[in-house]
Amino acid sequence: MVIVAGTGMTAFNRRKDGSGFRDWAISAFETALDRSGFERLDIDALVVASESDFFSLQLNPASVLVEDLGLTGIAHQRVEGGGASGQLAVHAGVSLIRAGLARRVAVVGFEASASMLDTAAVTRLYGYSFDAWTDGMTGVSATALYALSARSFMARTGVTSDDFAHVVVQNRCNACGNPDAHLPIEHRLEDILASPVVSDPYRRLDCSPLSDGASAVILAHPDAVPGARRKAARVVGIGAASDRVRLGDRLDPGFFTAKRRAAERAYTMAEIDRPAEQVNLAELYDAYSGAQLQAIEALGLSDNFLYDHRNGVFKPSGRLPVNLSGGLLGQGAPVGATGIAQVIACARQIEGQYHPKLQLDQPPRIAIADTHGGVATSCAVTVLKASAP
Amino acid sequence: MKLQLSLEYTLGGGHLRPFLEGLAKGNACAAQCTGCGRVTFPPERVCITRKKQCQAQKSKWLPLSGQGEIVFSTRSMAGAFALVQFDGADNRAVCRIGNPELTGVRATLVASGEERPAMTITPLEEPD
Numbered sequence: 001m002v003i004v005a006g007t008g009m010t011a012f013n014r015r016k017d018g019s020g021f022r023d024w025a026i027s028a029f030e031t032a033l034d035r036s037g038f039e040r041l042d043i044d045a046l047v048v049a050s051e052s053d054f055f056s057l058q059l060n061p062a063s064v065l066v067e068d069l070g071l072t073g074i075a076h077q078r079v080e081g082g083g084a085s086g087q088l089a090v091h092a093g094v095s096l097i098r099a100g101l102a103r104r105v106a107v108v109g110f111e112a113s114a115s116m117l118d119t120a121a122v123t124r125l126y127g128y129s130f131d132a133w134t135d136g137m138t139g140v141s142a143t144a145l146y147a148l149s150a151r152s153f154m155a156r157t158g159v160t161s162d163d164f165a166h167v168v169v170q171n172r173c174n175a176c177g178n179p180d181a182h183l184p185i186e187h188r189l190e191d192i193l194a195s196p197v198v199s200d201p202y203r204r205l206d207c208s209p210l211s212d213g214a215s216a217v218i219l220a221h222p223d224a225v226p227g228a229r230r231k232a233a234r235v236v237g238i239g240a241a242s243d244r245v246r247l248g249d250r251l252d253p254g255f256f257t258a259k260r261r262a263a264e265r266a267y268t269m270a271e272i273d274r275p276a277e278q279v280n281l282a283e284l285y286d287a288y289s290g291a292q293l294q295a296i297e298a299l300g301l302s303d304n305f306l307y308d309h310r311n312g313v314f315k316p317s318g319r320l321p322v323n324l325s326g327g328l329l330g331q332g333a334p335v336g337a338t339g340i341a342q343v344i345a346c347a348r349q350i351e352g353q354y355h356p357k358l359q360l361d362q363p364p365r366i367a368i369a370d371t372h373g374g375v376a377t378s379c380a381v382t383v384l385k386a387s388a389p
Numbered sequence: 390m391k392l393q394l395s396l397e398y399t400l401g402g403g404h405l406r407p408f409l410e411g412l413a414k415g416n417a418c419a420a421q422c423t424g425c426g427r428v429t430f431p432p433e434r435v436c437i438t439r440k441k442q443c444q445a446q447k448s449k450w451l452p453l454s455g456q457g458e459i460v461f462s463t464r465s466m467a468g469a470f471a472l473v474q475f476d477g478a479d480n481r482a483v484c485r486i487g488n489p490e491l492t493g494v495r496a497t498l499v500a501s502g503e504e505r506p507a508m509t510i511t512p513l514e515e516p517d
């Protein structure tokens with residue numbers, strides 16, 4: 001068990017102020033360090049999450065950030081697992097502490113997905129984030145692959161485009177209470193269904209945005225935390241898993257098998273045997289609207305996810321609020337920062353310190369953060385829990 | 390600051406060479422596991438059935454007809470794509486639909502050229 005001693009993030013959006021990822025990383029880190037009560041000298045390892053040097057142009061970004069953050073001398077590494085990079089970096093930090101290799105670890109994620117390259121270039125690069133030698137050579141886009149997965153999911157479960165549209169409306173509505181969110185928008189259902197088709201069944205408003213931003217958490221061994229922060233939220237379970245990289249090699253391209261496995265591993269570590277009843281809050285990887293429902297299914301968060309989705313179970317007032325932050329659809333998606341931001345949302349909710357408009361009256365006792373790379377090829381799930389009263 | 394990069398990669402086809410050379414000419418070159426007989430197009434490097442007799446890199450090349458069935462498809466701004474079940478294959482393939490204006494469930498692999506060998510299909514018009 002590891003304590004989330006401090007958390008910090010920048011707003012997620014498209015920067016137009018001439019700032020760069022190094023500025024954002026410093027800002028997120030300083031907030032997290034300040035909240036943790038630690039000094040710089042207390043930090044003994046840095047884990048950096050970033051998906052692609054193509055976006056930032058900086059190879060080995062951890063080497064410049066360790067200096068920018070005033071941490072020169074300590075161990076540093078960069079973790080990358082596509083969209084799961086941020087969550088896997090948290091797992092790396094937890095692992096360092098559990099292995100006894102470090103006592104206080106700074107985990108900093110960033111991505112300059114929006115402002116440094118034009119959208120067409122980023123979209124093209126993402127076409128090679130699957131099996132570049134086979135699927136990638138066809139010129140298929142990430143959206144088209146998610147669309148094929150969604151087609152299979154819809155055929156098996158009876159989920160409709162309307163169900164997808166409700167996810168978008170809810171997540172962007174949640175984002176309206178989040179001052180850090182990229183797309184706080186009060187959509188009407190018909191807005192989603194009337195937006196241009198990107199790759200059917202997905203329309204433009206079903207897709208999460210490319211964002212700039214950074215996020216940071218300070219993780220610590222319970223014995224290495226000052227008294228005031230010993231009651232902070234803790235990471236009690238981590239789990240990761242992999243699926244076949246090519247959709248065509250999967251028995252059911254619409255089911256997120258690796259997500260199911262990653263969750264089972266995290267639940268086992270956290271001693272959760274009835275997730276649908278025990279989990280009180282979930283931050284899920286809604287890169288596309290349908291992926292949120294695919295995640296709820298795979299994570300075992302409901303015995304009948306479609307019925308529950310249509311009956312408001314995952315709304316802020318429901319039994320299991322999902323993506324109160326707005327998720328990727330609403331809060332935004334600077335890839336390396338995304339998974340860390342999910343952990344931040346969970347930790348702050350547990351502590352009753354989230355954005356006032358979104359803070360649950362009854363803070364969750366158990367929250368999960370779920371992230372993936374590829375079409376749920378590289379999956380990572382983290383379970384956070386309130387400390388005992 | 391503005392910076393431009395122009396990158397030209399030389400990609401080694403490696404193990405996939407017979408498969409890629411087939412795509413360039415429009416031939417479906419599948420891999421068959423010598424342990425269990427599983428046929429994959431695109432080829433699997435290691436047989437996924439994980440049976441005892443299925444060992445890594447023990448497969449032979451097997452020509453398929455190149456015809457198959459579109460299982461799911463999507464029309465996108467970047468073209469049309471499909472998940473295709475090729476006749477004789479035990480897995481499925483993500484393919485570009487070369488002539489998206491054509492309809493039909495049956496489709497056939499077409500030559501994509503040596504410059505960029507890619508799984509590309511054209512739908513076969515349904516007979517009346």
Ligand SMILES: [Zn+2]
Nearest residue numbers: 422425436443
């Ligand atoms: Zn075999």
